[in-house]
Amino acid sequence: MTDSGPRAFGASIDPKPHAYDPAANPELFEGVLARRMIAFVIDVVIIAIPPIFAALFIFVIGLVTLGLGWILFWFWWPATVMWALCYYGVTFGGTDSATLGMRAMDLEMRTWYGAPAYFVLGAVHAVVYWITVSFLTPLVLLVGLFTERRRLLHDILVGTVVINNPFRAKVLRRTSM
Numbered sequence: 364m365t366d367s368g369p370r371a372f373g374a375s376i377d378p379k380p381h382a383y384d385p386a387a388n389p390e391l392f393e394g395v396l397a398r399r400m401i402a403f404v405i406d407v408v409i410i411a412i413p414p415i416f417a418a419l420f421i422f423v424i425g426l427v428t429l430g431l432g433w434i435l436f437w438f439w440w441p442a443t444v445m446w447a448l449c450y451y452g453v454t455f456g457g458t459d460s461a462t463l464g465m466r467a468m469d470l471e472m473r474t475w476y477g478a479p480a481y482f483v484l485g486a487v488h489a490v491v492y493w494i495t496v497s498f499l500t501p502l503v504l505l506v507g508l509f510t511e512r513r514r515l516l517h518d519i520l521v522g523t524v525v526i527n528n529p530f531r532a533k534v535l536r537r538t539s540m
Contacts, residue, residue: 381475381476381512382473382474382475382476382477383473383475383477383512383524383526385511385512385513388532389539390527390532390533390535390536390539391526391527391532392512392513392526392527393527393535394527395470395513395525395526395527396507396508396513398468398469398470399465399468399470399525400504401464401468402462402464402465402467402468402470403464404464405463405464405467405468406450406462406463406464406465409450409462409463409464410446410447410450413446414439414442414443414446417439417442417443418436418439421433421435421436421439447489448486448489448490449486450462451485451486451488451489452482452483452485452486452489453482453485454485455472455480455481455482455484455485455488456480456481456482456483456484456485458479459471459528460472460473460479460480461528465525469527469528469530469531470525470526470527470528471525471526471527471528472485472488472523472524472525473523473524473525473526474522474523474524475522475523475524480523484521484523487521488517488518488521488523491517491520491521492515492517495516495517495520499516502516503515503516503517506519512524513525
């Protein structure tokens, strides 16, 4: 065994450069924070509708069964959390790498090195978002005002960046010339 060089194991330890440079491509970040807040409101409405209907259904079942059906409320909260995690995981893991609200606002989420999002990243992004908002509500939004890529605190922690989708970036690039 005279092999003195490093062993190749299929992965590189070299740091990857940021894929999105705000100086070279400002159209990717133009107006992202404001439209991201609107997208969040749209997503909250979409996420809230099924649990609201489920709660109404459980309430009616509880009335019909003289209170016995209200036991289902014990499962309502965990089911709501699972629904939200699946919503974020499936939508971020889809071909557009964006929730329905983000699609409506022409946004998409990418990893900091440019790869599209995937299911687990979307679910983890949602969990980290809700944890950071629970403890640091105003700071989560303020961080985006001071970062060059308009990343929020949970984006930095998870390693993602939200940018304009290619169509919107192309339109902004054309209008800025």
